[in-house]
Amino acid sequence: MSSPEEQAYCLLTEYAHGFMVSQVLFAACELGVFDLLAEAPEPLGAVAVAARLGTSSHGMELLLDTCVSLKLLQAETRRGKALYQNTELSSTYLVRASPKYQGNMLRYLARTTYLCWGHLAQAVRDGRNQYPEAFGVPSDELFTAIYRSEGERLQFMRALEDVWSISGRHVLAAFDLSPFPLICDVGGECWLHRWSSKTHVPHTFLSACLVLCPLPGCSGALAKECTSLYPGCQVTVFDIPEVIQTVKKHFSFLEDPRISFREGDFFKDPLPEADLYILARVLHDWTDTRCSHLLARVHRACKPGGGILVIESLLDADGRGPLTTQLYSLNMVVQTEGRERTPAQYHALLAPAGFQDIQCRRTGGIYDAILARR
Ligand SMILES: C[S@@+](CC[C@H](N)C(=O)[O-])C[C@H]1O[C@@H](n2cnc3c(N)ncnc32)[C@H](O)[C@@H]1O
Missing domain, CATH: 1.10.10.10 (Winged helix-like DNA-binding domain superfamily/Winged helix DNA-binding domain)
Incomplete structure (x- = not known):
């Protein structure tokens, strides 16, 4: 002993x-x-x-x-x-052919996140992300830094999708979403390629020419979950023009009648009409001030009786756990302008924006769900 x-x-x-x-x-x-x-x-x-x-x-x-x-x-x-x-x-x-493959996220962690974390102490000193230090790019416009090349944009999009093959069902089933047939996925790039068909491209080839070749389709995880749980739903994906254009250039699923696309800036442009606005891993990118601005815009766009579903990794009430979410929160300092939040902190953003009946459900997985009504 x-x-x-x-x-x-x-x-x-x-x-x-x-x-x-x-x-x-x-x-x-x-x-x-x-x-x-x-x-x-x-x-x-x-x-x-x-x-x-x-x-x-x-x-x-x-x-x-x-x-x-x-x-x-x-x-x-x-x-x-x-x-x-x-x-x-x-x-x-870890095997590419597995429907639960997490290799895209691991590659993003290895090639991008790891380099930013090399500057964690400086990020804590400055209270800002470390793209200038890690990659020599300015970060005044957050997503200009994140999407600093087409290859990096594609890698980010593919990386973010991986987790939905694990957590998609949990977050989509946390609440009954069937009363909301018309859904707008705000900042929802990754839903796009969940509808794409699966094409096999060898791993090494993909790494070498990510920018040149069409992406291999992803698992279709969240779409499969969404359409099996809510077969009647229609989704409008709203994301910045360069993301929508990248997807249109690289993916071959535009014929799916359940999906439509809108290019725009969610801080400025009109949001599509919908019964439910999903914000998955969007608020954690931004300061409270920017979140309040975005939530007020979503509230204005939301139909009466409509709702908002926020999908995020929730901190414990005292902010001192779970460790994974705390690490994600530090990652937000290193890589974004935001942070992970407690249920009370999300409540404090949603209520002043006009949302009511705010319910928070922990899924037991990494990502949790908050549903609120207009
Ligand atoms: C962290 S990603 C989350 C993606 C997806 N919802 C998910 O959870 O897998 C944030 C998303 O917000 C989008 N985004 C960032 N700024 C935006 C803006 N001003 N207008 C519209 N979309 C934006 C990004 O392109 C990206 O798709």
Whole structure:
């Protein structure tokens, strides 16, 4: 039994090494380890994995064994040689062919978020995002910095979608939305490609020419959930022109009669008419002042009897948990102008905008739902 002091040191070491754990996961995904092992008819040794992925066998062996310790892989020893295969975790979330694949989000975390977090102390000092420091781009216009290239815009859009294959049903079923047949998804880029068809493009090819080729379709997770839960719903997706145009250029699902598109700036332009306005992960990007402005606009556009569904990761009442949401909130400092909020903080934004009957439902997952009526 170790002493409290030793236990504290273990915890400190675990925290200090947290970034290495992330990088093992990111590197194994980037190199294609999990896809290769999923496609292989039998478990593979490190030399075979290294040969097929074009890496050093020394580095690959160490990476694979570390993945075993992290339960991302399992190994068995046959005739003195370690053979590796995916675990249930990696088969479910890290293999491209899985409907719950999370690799787009991991790639965004590895290539964008990680670089911004390298400036966390400075972000806390300044109280502002770190795009200038991490990428040398001005960030006065938040989404101009986030969408600083077409490749980055596509990567962001695909990354955000991944979570809906896990959390989509929970947030859409948190309330009965059937009284709201006409839905406007405000800032809803990612709903767009949930309706797209699935096309397979090899991972490495995709990474190399994200800007040049059509995107592989995504899982269709939230659309499937939405249409299976509410088969009669019609959705107007409202997002900034460059996002809508990017989607029209890269996706082939415009024939779906349940979907229409409106380009515009939700801070300035008229919002489409709807029974329900969904704001999923929109308010967390912005200051209270900007949120109040946007919510007042949504309230004005909302039909009498209509509603608003806010989908966000909710902080505990005292703001000191859950840890994942606290980390997301710090991420908002590093990458946006906003923060994650408690239910009371969302109430304090929605009520002055004119919304009433504000109900908050925790789903037990990362994202929660708040429904309010005009
Ligand atoms: C964090 S993303 C959330 C996307 C999606 N709702 C989801 O949860 O997956 C924020 C969205 O707001 C959109 N957006 C940002 N500023 C906007 C503006 N001024 N007008 C319209 N849409 C905007 C972005 O393009 C993006 O789609």
